[in-house]
Amino acid sequence: MRTLLDYLEAGDSLEVFLDHFPSVSREQAIAVLELAKEMLAAYANPA
Structure with missing residues (x-):
């Protein structure tokens, strides 16, 4: 199943999701x- 992040990564809008x-x-x-x-x-700035 595709996730919200998969949709966005593919270039789809939030509305499509x-x-x-x-x-x-x-x-x-x-x-x-x-x-x-x-x-x-x-993750980018670990403490």
Whole structure:
């Protein structure tokens, strides 16, 4: 199954992902992206 990040990596928009997964809210998708951003920042700048 493709994930939100797979869709974005392929060049699809958030709207395309949400159209394919109507059970996911925009707020949920944004929360996932924010978490991924935090994880990448922590990985790039370890304490």
